[in-house]
Amino acid sequence: MTKLQLEAFLPYRLNRISAAISHEFRAVYGRHHDLTVPEWRVLATLGQFEEMGAKAIGHHSSMHKTKVSRAVRALEERRWLKRRECEDDRREEILSLTALGRKTYTDIVPRAVAFERRIMTALGPEAPFLLPILDQLEEIFRVP
């Protein structure tokens, strides 16, 4: 009779760890700015690239276009993001952060960096092995 230890099963463990880290990270910035994860990803992408269409944001941040669409609208309503018509292709709208949005971004980024460093430090001697393993896993599952 073959059994499986769920608590040792790789997909289960990764899912749990990922959820715990996302939850913890959201608490890091959530105390100051109330943001959902999709909103944070759009903010982070626009903070990184200045100007982008919704499609490109979705591609870069691995989000479904409806998720992007809703996050963009939410950020726009908060005046953290503005749209500009694209002259080359009038279906597309070029998105960018407002001054207010950029202020939020520059406030969160140091917290994000510190959060990440806190994890790497806590990992101790195992830390150098984490990133190559993540590279490998992304390659195995063709996560672009």
Place this chain on the structure above:
Amino acid sequence: MTKLQLEAFLPYRLNRISAAISHEFRAVYGRHHDLTVPEWRVLATLGQFEEMGAKAIGHHSSMHKTKVSRAVRALEERRWLKRRECEDDRREEILSLTALGRKTYTDIVPRAVAFERRIMTALGPEAPFLLPILDQLEEIFRVP
């Protein structure tokens, strides 16, 4: 001007990898048995422990009690799970798999084990470092 590379940010990468692995694993058994992730977790937990209350299942599989409640009902409707009254405490119901449910379980477990081994093999020389790192991460975030 500090920026953040979202695609290199640890919470983001872990979330993406975890989602990809869950998706891939669901495809492994989903072709044969249609199951949601919570249903699979309840099935796996009862396959492992024979008899359990809903509370204990939730604790062992890290699921909210409402998630457990709904998954249990779905499995019960498929006749993969049965309830039995607990004499010591009549609030609780003791849950266990039916013969049909156990058949599904013993069908899925080898696929799950093979899936996990496929990942570990694909990881190659990095593989031995993965499990200690997961242990560490679970400890850091007090994932029980």
Place this chain on the structure above:
DNA sequence: AATAGATGGTTACATCCGTAACAAACTAGG
């Protein structure tokens, strides 16, 4: 230039999920 198909983006719908409220049953202090 006209039409057919492809593409960027939004929205309706169904589903899933957690919070909060709840019922039923247990426990402990008086």
Place this chain on the structure above:
DNA sequence: CCTAGTTTGTTACGGATGTAACCATCTATT
């Protein structure tokens, strides 16, 4: 006992999500 508080489990509700349908616009073929 009996009442107050706790615990197990279900459910109503609001919020989030993906599928599919949709609109507007672009592109390619004729």
